[in-house]
Amino acid sequence: MIYIIDHNDSFTHNVVHQFSLFDEVECDNYNNLNKKKLDKASVIVLSPGPGSPIDYPSTSNIYKKFKSKKKIIGVCLGFQQILFCEGAEIVEQKKIFHGFQSKIEVISNKSLFKKGKKFKVGRYHSLKLKEPFKNKDFEITMRCLTSKVAMSIENKKDKIYGFQFHPESFLTNNGNLLIKKILSA
Amino acid sequence: MNKQNQLTEINDSGKSYIIYKSKKGFDLYTNFSKKIILNSKNVSSFLSRRYKNKLKNTDLFIGFFGYELLNNLINIKIPKQKNINFPKGIFYKPETKISLGNNLNYKNNNNIKSKNNFKININRKLYTKIFDKFKKKIKVGQTYQIKICTKYKKKSKIDPLDFFCRLSKSNLAPEAFMIKDNDYSIISCSPENLITKHGSLISTKPIAGTVKKNQSMNKTKALNYFKKNIKETKEHNMIVDMERNDLSRICKVGSVKLSRTKVVEEYKDLFHYVTLIKGRLKKNVKNIDIIKAMMPGGSVIGCPKISTLNLLNKQEKENRNIYTGSFGYIKFNGDMRFNIIIRSILNFKNASEISVASGVVVDSNAQHEFSENYIKAKALIDLFK
Numbered sequence: 001m002i003y004i005i006d007h008n009d010s011f012t013h014n015v016v017h018q019f020s021l022f023d024e025v026e027c028d029n030y031n032n033l034n035k036k037k038l039d040k041a042s043v044i045v046l047s048p049g050p051g052s053p054i055d056y057p058s059t060s061n062i063y064k065k066f067k068s069k070k071k072i073i074g075v076c077l078g079f080q081q082i083l084f085c086e087g088a089e090i091v092e093q094k095k096i097f098h099g100f101q102s103k104i105e106v107i108s109n110k111s112l113f114k115k116g117k118k119f120k121v122g123r124y125h126s127l128k129l130k131e132p133f134k135n136k137d138f139e140i141t142m143r144c145l146t147s148k149v150a151m152s153i154e155n156k157k158d159k160i161y162g163f164q165f166h167p168e169s170f171l172t173n174n175g176n177l178l179i180k181k182i183l184s185a
Numbered sequence: 186m187n188k189q190n191q192l193t194e195i196n197d198s199g200k201s202y203i204i205y206k207s208k209k210g211f212d213l214y215t216n217f218s219k220k221i222i223l224n225s226k227n228v229s230s231f232l233s234r235r236y237k238n239k240l241k242n243t244d245l246f247i248g249f250f251g252y253e254l255l256n257n258l259i260n261i262k263i264p265k266q267k268n269i270n271f272p273k274g275i276f277y278k279p280e281t282k283i284s285l286g287n288n289l290n291y292k293n294n295n296n297i298k299s300k301n302n303f304k305i306n307i308n309r310k311l312y313t314k315i316f317d318k319f320k321k322k323i324k325v326g327q328t329y330q331i332k333i334c335t336k337y338k339k340k341s342k343i344d345p346l347d348f349f350c351r352l353s354k355s356n357l358a359p360e361a362f363m364i365k366d367n368d369y370s371i372i373s374c375s376p377e378n379l380i381t382k383h384g385s386l387i388s389t390k391p392i393a394g395t396v397k398k399n400q401s402m403n404k405t406k407a408l409n410y411f412k413k414n415i416k417e418t419k420e421h422n423m424i425v426d427m428e429r430n431d432l433s434r435i436c437k438v439g440s441v442k443l444s445r446t447k448v449v450e451e452y453k454d455l456f457h458y459v460t461l462i463k464g465r466l467k468k469n470v471k472n473i474d475i476i477k478a479m480m481p482g483g484s485v486i487g488c489p490k491i492s493t494l495n496l497l498n499k500q501e502k503e504n505r506n507i508y509t510g511s512f513g514y515i516k517f518n519g520d521m522r523f524n525i526i527i528r529s530i531l532n533f534k535n536a537s538e539i540s541v542a543s544g545v546v547v548d549s550n551a552q553h554e555f556s557e558n559y560i561k562a563k564a565l566i567d568l569f570k
Contacts, residue, residue, distance in 0.1 A: 010489035011426055013433035020438040050327050050492040077326075096547040098329040099419035099426075122422065126326035126547075169426050170443060 002183075003041035005030050005059060007049025007077055011124070014168035015047055015075060021176060022183050030059050038062070043071045043183065046078025048166065052127055053077065053084035060085050068158040073182060076125055079162035083153065086138060089130035095147065097123040101171040103145045111141035111154055112185050113178075118145065122171025125164060159185065191283060193291055196346045196365070203247055203277065204349065205514070206361040210286040211353075214247055214279035223250070223274030225257035231276065232473040236517040244517040248276030249364075249371070249526065252505040255481045258473075261494050267503045271369065271533050274510070287357060293347040303337040303539070303566055306503055309555055315500060316551040323547050328496055330423055331487035332542040335558050336503060337566065341537045345370035348530065348568050356453055356564065360524035362512050371507060373529035374564075376457060379482040379511055380475065380523040385466045387436065387475065388444070391428050391484040393421040394458030398451075407456035408449045416548050417458065421447060425460050427483040427490065434478040436464030454564075472515060482525040485509045485542060507531050508540035530565055539565045 002019050004027040006012040012027065019025045026037050027047075038044070044066055046059060053060065056077075063072060063085045074082045080090045099122070106117045129150045133140070138160075142152035153162045161182050167175035195202055195215055202215035221231060228250075238244055254273040256263055307315070312333065319331050349363040349372045358374035378390045394417040396407050411417050425443070432441045441464040450457045466475070486509065487493035508531075513523030531538050541561040543554040 008489065008491045010430050010483065010491075013430045014426060017433045017438050017441060050329075050489050052326060092324055096323065098323070098546060099422035101422070122426065124329055124423070124426075126324055126329075166426070169422075170429065170446075171422055171426075 001026060001037070001041050002043040002045060003027075003037050004045040004047055005033065005062065006047045007051075007056060007059070009047055009049040009077070011166060011168065012047040012049075014166075015045065018168040018176060018179055019045060019183075022180060030056055033058075033062070038066075041070060043073060046072070046074040046081050048076035048078060048124065051077070053081040053090055056081065067160065071159040071183075072161075074162035075168070076164060076166060079153065079164050080127060080129070082160060082162045083129050083133065086135055088133045088135075090127050091130045092126060093128045093149065096126050098126070099124065099171075102147075102165070104142050104151045104165065105145050106141060107143050108139050108141040110139045110156070111152075112181055113141070120171065120173045121151070121165035121167075121175075122169030123165050124169075128164070156185075161185075192285060192289065192346075196291065201277070201364075201366040203279070203365075204285070204289075204363045205247070205512075206357075206359055207284065210284060211289060213283045213285055214243070214277070214281070215283075216280040217277040218280050219278035221246070221248075221276045222272045223254060223276065225254065225273070228254055228258060228274065229473060232476060232515075233471065238517040242282050243279045245514045246276040246278055247514040248274065249507060249510055249512040250274045250476070250480065251507050251510040252481060255510060256494065256498070258477050258480070261491065261498065263498045266501065269504070269506070269533060269536070271504075271506050271531070275366075287353075289350040289353055291346050291350045293344045301339055303339045303569075306336040306338070307333075309552075312555045313551040316545055316554065318500075319496070319545045320547070322496060323545065328493045329488045330420060330544055330546045331493050331496060332485060332544050333554070333558075334497070334501060334505060334508065334540055334542040335562075336508075337539045337541075337562050339537055339569075340535060341532070341569065342535055343370070343530070343532050343537060343569075345372055345532065348372045351568055352565075358452065358528070362524070369531070369533040371512075371526075371529060371531055373512070373526055375512070375524045375527050375529065376452065377482070377484065377525045377527065378522070379525050380479055380513070380521055382466075382475065382519070382521040384520070386463065387432065387466055388461060388463040389428050389432060389479065390459055390461045391424045391482070392457045392459050393417070393424040393484055396456050398453075398455050402456070404449050404451050404456065407451075411447070411449065411458045416546060420544060420546055421458055421460070423488050424484045425462070427488045428462050431478050431483060432462060432464040435466055435470045435475050437467050440465040472519060472521060475521070480511055480523075481509050482511065485525055485527060487544065505540060506538070509542070528561065528565065530568070537569075
């Protein structure tokens with residue numbers, strides 16, 4: 001079972017539908033989580049949402065508690081949440097991407113995805129990862145072709161994956177395939 | 186008796202009635218046997234009640250949900266606001282339905298011209314201040330798009346049918362409606378359908394993007410304009426993903442699909458950029474679940490819905506009443522049709538109010554959006570001349 005933690009976003013149910021294509025999904029609001037479901041889940045997904053990771057301390061706690069025990073996947077705010085918990089700084093960016101379709105590229109040969117592959121994705125983010133970000137377990141695996149902003153992180157050892165873009169958006173090409181691959185990794 | 190005479194006769198009889206745009210023309214509903222005034226306490230039971238379907242074309246409730254009631258339904262708090270004590274929602278059970286053509290002819294030669302002008306509740310300076318505040322909220326990611334509402338008001342008595350007929354002649358909008366009751370009236374040329382539900386099929390048709398028609402702007406050029414305009418494209422994309430989300434709450438996995446993506450629809454004076462999204466409802470989803478998932482309609486609020494509603498409600502000093510609520514009907518067999526109430530006049534206690542809103546996204550400009558608001562209101566304000 002996949003447990004999706006909703007941060008009051010207007011895209012969370014697109015995420016729910018996307019993950020439901022592959023497994024049973026449960027979804028609850030971040031301030032109304034169910035301990036039984038959390039324990040039962042094999043995958044925890046941190047949803048997109050407004051604001052910054054610092055606004056959701058309960059989600060940070062869940063991440064820290066289940067890191068390396070369950071597969072964790074973060075989307076947008078969820079991606080930032082993972083990085084924030086790993087000591088990264090999440091900062092405002094000059095150019096803001098809301099409803100923006102960008103071309104991104106797989107830049108690392110440590111990625112589940114083929115290095116050099118380029119595809120279009122949908123973006124909804126005011127904030128971004130401040131770089132340089134160094135962490136021996138985490139690899140930045142995708143970047144925006146034009147702005148070079150980090151678009152995905154992968155941690156194979158602990159099975160943690162995050163996307164700054166929205167795989168569930170209608171603006172993202174092959175988003176379902178992406179999720180399928182992450183889930184079977 | 187011909188239908189036009191019938192319309193005049195019903196109007197002159199002093200009965201309450203409702204007119205709603207249909208595919209071929211307009212439907213008029215009257216002889217109301219019930220009138221239900223909704224509040225936050227009775228709305229759930231109203232929506233959960235089941236009725237026997239007698240297969241008559243009047244087996245339905247028709248009316249509206251105001252903005253505040255829709256917030257109440259999804260547990261969003263609205264701080265104390267200036268209020269004219271207009272009901273939060275009203276539904277009627279009609280006993281008569283009459284189909285009318287697209288040409289509504291009615292003229293009132295005794296229209297009372299009032300000399301006083303409309304007053305706006307937020308001037309340019311205050312608007313700019315609010316705008317800059319919301320822009321900061323976008324920069325820190327609390328909202329991605331937010332709509333600032335301005336309200337125009339003036340003391341006036343109006344003849345709603347005369348207003349509605351003139352409005353329909355200049356702008357035949359697919360979700361237009363009017364309500365005439367003893368103590369209030371509403372006239373609207375809403376273009377936007379929020380919910381169409383037939384059996385287990387549901388669709389929504391958000392509009393994001395409008396351009397005025399003129400000699401150099403045809404349908405192909407309008408499409409090019411929208412495609413090239415990054416701001417319009419981004420706003421539209423956001424609304425599409427948000428409406429997909431709202432439908433996904435109540436629809437079967439894998440059934441939510443874009444049926445027509447980013448197409449231009451042509452109206453008398455303007456072009457709209459629209460997307461049609463369809464889905465198949467999950468088993469056991471009730472109408473109240475659908476209304477809570479879809480309303481208030483996202484395209485007139487901003488995104489994400491909850492945090493944006495909270496920002497708006499904290500900012501707004503005056504009750505929105507009908508504006509950005511929904512008008513439509515619920516049939517006894519469960520089918521529904523609802524619009525988003527925009528481009529409307531509410532006349533209550535001899536005062537008329539017109540609300541308009543335009544969007545703040547990161548690259549919008551306060552002066553432009555303020556003027557845009559006025560343009561949207563002008564078509565309605567002109568009816569008073």
